Amino acid sequence: MGAPHICIEGVNKVFASEGREVVALQDIHLEIPRGQFTCLLGPSGCGKSTLLNAVAGFAPPSSGAITVDGLPVSAPGPQRGMVFQEYALFPWMTVAQNVGFGLEIKGVPRAEAAATVERLLGMLSLLDFRQRYPKDLSGGMRQRAAIARVLALDSPIMLMDEPFGALDALTRRNLQDELLRIWAELKKTILFVTHSIEEAIYLADRIVVMSYRPGTVKRDVLVELPRVRDPADPAFNALKRELGMLVMEEQQRHHLAELRMAAVD
Numbered sequence: 001m002g003a004p005h006i007c008i009e010g011v012n013k014v015f016a017s018e019g020r021e022v023v024a025l026q027d028i029h030l031e032i033p034r035g036q037f038t039c040l041l042g043p044s045g046c047g048k049s050t051l052l053n054a055v056a057g058f059a060p061p062s063s064g065a066i067t068v069d070g071l072p073v074s075a076p077g078p079q080r081g082m083v084f085q086e087y088a089l090f091p092w093m094t095v096a097q098n099v100g101f102g103l104e105i106k107g108v109p110r111a112e113a114a115a116t117v118e119r120l121l122g123m124l125s126l127l128d129f130r131q132r133y134p135k136d137l138s139g140g141m142r143q144r145a146a147i148a149r150v151l152a153l154d155s156p157i158m159l160m161d162e163p164f165g166a167l168d169a170l171t172r173r174n175l176q177d178e179l180l181r182i183w184a185e186l187k188k189t190i191l192f193v194t195h196s197i198e199e200a201i202y203l204a205d206r207i208v209v210m211s212y213r214p215g216t217v218k219r220d221v222l223v224e225l226p227r228v229r230d231p232a233d234p235a236f237n238a239l240k241r242e243l244g245m246l247v248m249e250e251q252q253r254h255h256l257a258e259l260r261m262a263a264v265d
C-alpha cells in the first residue's frame with residue numbers, strides 16, 4: 001500500500017444560515033487509497049455534497065486539510081473530475097462536442113482529440129448519438145455523456161454527486177454496471193455520493209456512513225462481497241439491514257431537527 005491518494009484530515013465546515021450556525025462537517029478524517037471505490041452514504045443534509053465539494057476544491061473547509069497525492073487542494077484541478085446529478089452539459093453543443101470540449105481547452109491536437117472522443121463515445125454506447133443535442137437525449141444518455149466528458153480529461157479521481165439519482169431503476173442499474181466496468185478498466189479513484197443504501201452496496205469497496213448535523217463519519221465499512229453483486233444475496237441483504245438502521249437513525253434526527261425549526265419559526 002502506497003500513500004493515500006486522497007487524504008482528508010480534521011475537516012470542519014460551518015455555514016452561517018439565517019443567523020444560525022450549521023456545522024455541516026465535523027472532524028472528518030478519511031484516507032482514501034488509490035483505485036478505491038468509496039461511497040459517501042447518508043440522508044439528505046448530512047454534508048455529503050459539502051465534503052465532495054471540498055475535495056473538488058469548489059468550497060474550502062472552514063478548517064482542516066485535504067490533500068491529493070500529498071499536495072493541498074485549494075482549487076479545482078485536473079486530477080479531479082466532477083459528475084453532478086443534473087447533467088452539466090452545454091445545451092448548444094452536440095454530444096461529441098461536449099465530450100471533446102475539455103480536450104479542445106487543453107489544446108490537444110485535433111486528430112488526437114477526435115480519437116479520444118470516439119473511444120469514449122464507444123465506451124459509453126453513445127456512438128449513434130454523437131450528433132445529438134442534450135435536449136434530444138434521455139436522462140440516462142445525458143449522464144453517459146457527462147461521464148464521458150469527465151473521462152476525456154483523464155482525471156485519476158472521479159467525484160460523483162448522486163449522479164444516477166434522477167434515473168429510473170433500470171437505467172440506473174445499467175449505468176452502475178458501466179461505471180463499474182470503466183472503473184475496473186481505467187483504475188480510477190472514485191468518491192461517489194448517494195443516499196441509496198442498495199446503490200452503495202452494489203458499487204463500493206468501502207462505504208462511509210455520515211451522520212446528520214454535525215456531519216461526522218458514523219461508520220466506515222469495507223464491502224468484501226464479490227462482484228457482480230446480487231441484491232438478492234443474503235450477505236448483501238444483511239449489510240443492507242445493518243446500514244439501513246444507521247441511515248434511519250440519521251434520517252430521524254433530520255426530521256426532528258426540521259420539526260424543531262418549524263416550532264421556532
Ligand code: ADP
Nearest residue numbers: 015016017022024043044045046047048049050
Ligand atoms: P447532503 O449533500 O448530504 O444532502 P449538504 O452537504 O448539501 O448535504 O448540506 C449539509 C448541511 O449544510 C445541510 O444542513 C445544509 O442545509 C447546509 N448547507 C449546505 N450548503 C449551505 C450553504 N451554502 N449555506 C448554508 N448552509 C448550507
Ligand code: MG
Nearest residue numbers: 048049050161
Ligand atoms: Mg447533496
